[in-house]
Amino acid sequence: MQAVRVPRPATVPSRSATPAWSRDLLVFLAFITPNVVSLCVFSYWPMLRNLWLSFTYWDMIAPEPLWIGLDNWIEVLTSATFWTVLRNTLVFTVGSVVITIMIALGLSLLLNQKRRGRNLVRAAMFAPAILPGSAIALVWTFLLAPYYGLISQGATALGMPMTRWQNDPFWAMPTVILVVIWKSTGYDAVIFLAGLQGIPRELYEAARVDGANAWQRFVNVTVPGLSPVAFFLTVTSILSSFQAFDVIRVMTGGGPVYATTTLIYQVYSEAFVGFNAGRAATYATILFGLMLAITVVQIRMVEKRVTYE
């Protein structure tokens, strides 16, 4: 979060004995304190506590966690489960983020044109974004249900074999990704649309005057113009896909076996199914480190290519 800078007035009429800098400081503190306090209580303290828990064994009932040093870390990092879960997390994130952003970009380009019914389509497209993930997951579960589900019946009518999408080790992950894409495309498209409308008209006109064709205008005006929005969407989508839980919880419960268990889901099942708070904390710390690393890389490396005004 940005620090709030209070601009110092050029001349301060000295009505009190307090020097100007200390009044500035007070104003500064007044602005940041509520936020910093809530961040400390609800984010930083739990993070530190979580790190500490990762060196303990605790079943969440015993009065005190038991210090066991690096045991959790060694066990997690040497287990096959961890690597499966890590791979699932990457597949889920890459799958859902990349495809969502590409579809959203395409949709926003279409909807940026003046066509009839444009507003209706925009509203319809955005609708899934305001629905709770668990409700969406339930509806899709119903659609995908073996035998009576709409999709299963359609697939059978087309001569495809009956598939239990959510219980199939191959199909479970693509199914979950599909639902997440369906849920988030509308939101991304609307943000893209806002970005498109923010690109100054004169740039297109200038490009046209210079003889650029549609493709050239897209590559040289639209793409750079959209890059801040695309960057914003990539950062936030990756972060939220690392935290995607509701759809997985409802649709597959992380299964079959570990097919749709992502890091965040593993944190949940270690903590609230297995009651092993220490191991859950280890997974949570790894997840945190991974998100931090990816965000830093994005800001350091990728953002260089972003064109701001």
Add this chain to the structure above:
Amino acid sequence: MNLRTRRGALSAAGLLGTGLALAACGGDAASGGAAAPAASSGPVKLVYWGAFAANLGKVQEDVVKQFNDSQKAVTVEHQFQGSYEELANKLTAALQAKQAPDMAVLSDVWWYKFYLNKAIQPMDDLMKAEKVDTKDYVDSLFNEYVQGGKSYALPFARSTPLFYYNKDAYKKAGLPDRAPKTWDEFVKDFAPKLKGAIDPKQFVFANGGYSAWIFQGVIWQFGGAYSDKDFKMTIGEPKGVQAGEFYRDSIKAGWAQSVKSDTDEFKQMNAVNIINSTGSLVGILDAAKGKFEVGTGFLPEGPAGFGCPTGGAGVAILSGLAKEKQQAAMQYLAFATSPKVQAVWSQQTGYMPVRKAAIESKEMQDFIKTNPNFKTALDQLPKTKFQDSARVFVPNGDQILAKGLERILVNQEAPSTVFKEVADTLTKEAEPVIKARKALGA
């Protein structure tokens, strides 16, 4: 917020990030909402956490209501908390927050964890004061909750696995109107005939859920076990592996399929046979009404004969209640497990009556004459056994076993490898339990 500047984009990302982090804090585990009202004049108020939904939930509500109407000294408030797992989950959080209820339903795989942590209280003195006839409880069900000579819960919704079959499908296939006596008979005779006669799958196994409870019976039928009493994990030994091979072959040979919900597939007539809890009986009968006839039987025998575990849930009283509340809680428990209530509870749910007097009552005997499916469960009860320590006493043992079974059923992995890994994991997870037992002098 202007996204087209660097600062705008970053602070938007930051805001969103904070929002997500805060949202993540508000997990559902922290509920509780069971603040015990202070004892004053008027009835003693008790909070009771239940885990029964749908039909079972309605019957549970009825039991509580009858109790509240039957006397004036105690009022029980029943609060539904989700599945056994969700309830245990919330109870753990509630204990941390010192907001625990006064009584809770705890399943076969959960009560022991709360016992080890001294979260539930011995009931012997309370039962004596309430003049509960402990001898009248079905011995095996009652004794499962006895540790160090003291009772830590009373059996309430106790069940066993049961073999369910679709009678109409059996008739069409020209099969006798009974469950298969052995797996051999089922695989060689029943399954091929069913396959030729009708469309749906002959058998479905649920993966996930309580699959390790169902397989507890199967592994015994093959002469194996999850573990011995002292937590030596034996699932990876040849007989256990043989049972695992049987599961894997069932899918490979095509007479069985692995599904998320076996009861759903059975109710929708997509599977002819399943093994599920007696507690599902009434739900299944209701769903099948007007569609097909349901038959039940004992679990099929394997190479080593018969094997079937007990299961289901008991009710425990939480530690640290005021004396007055403890006794009030026992008053409710005595009512809920009384022969009269148990006879009704059993008929309306399919759970085993936990009282001998309830089983022998004229009411129950009349009932099973017209409802033979209930008789199957009752007849099978004396042949059932207490489950292996690995599933019921090791924290998360049930889920570790279920994951292993899922790898065999869904991924078709080799049982020899899977069960060896499962045994290793269980051995490790059992360590804290063994320590805690020693500390308690068990």
